[in-house]
Amino acid sequence: MRVELDEPKCVASGQCVMAAPDVFDQREEDGVAFLLTEQVEPGQEEGVREAEQICPAAAIRLLEA
């Protein structure tokens, strides 16, 4: 599974970081999210799906392999 982030849409809520801290982080200055990895390992999938759903900006997209 791959994950994409639509950065201009991000509202810096940090919800994704709480759901999947090993896949997402936030920039220090403005809180906008960035990906630590685009490739999602099987053990991370549940958290990334949670992040996709919880993102209040609908900025996260999952691409099933």
Next chain:
Amino acid sequence: MRRVLVVGASAAGLATAETLRREGYEGEITLVGAEPRLPYDRPPLSKQILAGEWDSDRLALRSDDRLASLNLDWRLGTAATGLDLSAHEVGLEDGSSLGYDALVIATGVRPRRLPGEGAHVLRTLDDALALRSCIEPGTRLVVVGAGFLGAEAAAVARGLGAEVTVLEPAPVPLAHAVGPEVGAVLAQAHVENGVDLRTGVSVASAERGGVRLASGEFIAADEVLVAIGSSPNTEWLEGSGLTIDNGVVCDEYCVAAPGVYAAGDVARWHNPLFDASMRIEHRTNAAEQGMAVARNLLNPDAPKPFAPVPYFWSDQYDMKIQAYGYLRGHQEIAIVEGDLAARGFLALYRNGDRVAGVLGVGVSPKAVRPWRQAIATRTAWSDIEFNIGN
């Protein structure tokens, strides 16, 4: 369980349906929506859409492919008109009715209005596009209500070159939501950006040509936006036997009656984390509550209390406002970082002896998040070591 009926096809309804599938439910899911559109995101309506920065197709909450993969039965453009609990049936505007084994109520809210014709409201995409098309440089816009929606619209309209007057009945805008100290600071940003902010003003009616104040004074305008809050869409549930009290009343599991759940703006539930009855009109809550409802619906014998730390954000001018927790009814605030007047600060909110909320303006969002944890773990106010001024 073979048929789940979700009434309301916006963020909460979609989150419910999506989570049901994620958790392995393979039966029917029907989504009923009053608007004739697939689920779209509302927070940008008073921001990027009103500013003309985004096309409306950027609002889609999920791609068409993703929606198709969920295998949902969509009934869009038709509102629910009634509920028969004993027959397990929901009546629709088009005269048909739908049966269910489990029902999720996610019908949201609609804007409150004032007497008079021709004023704008801002809830749907059509509302936002209509208002956008009326604002040009020099347009005289009166915004009734200085809550978050009115404040965001006023800020965007100033950016578009409109002459903006904001009328607010309270002495300090947003005081009930964020406290008078923070409310005053946010209000000052509007004044500095050229908004004619008038507080302590009650508006009796609103029409295309202006507004009539309770005092009798008439304020002329080219356009009027009424942003005075919302009412839950619960009329269709009257007489159903469900308890309606400014929202669909639920327990801590978001259960309104056996097999009937509510999520999103329309739901009033008991949040055990704050031991308070809440109805939250924020984007994140719609998704979180929809997800929680789906899980409880599939596990009725082992439900989990829905005990979130509420979160909201607002963008006004160059300010990003972020808050966690339950700020209403607080007794005290403490500035733990930055400076109120500089509009760069982090404020903690005390309720009883608890850290009940945190609000940041102009600080790194990463700095706000640790306080969310303090709220979630019911940290005592007296355990916080304040280093104010250090």
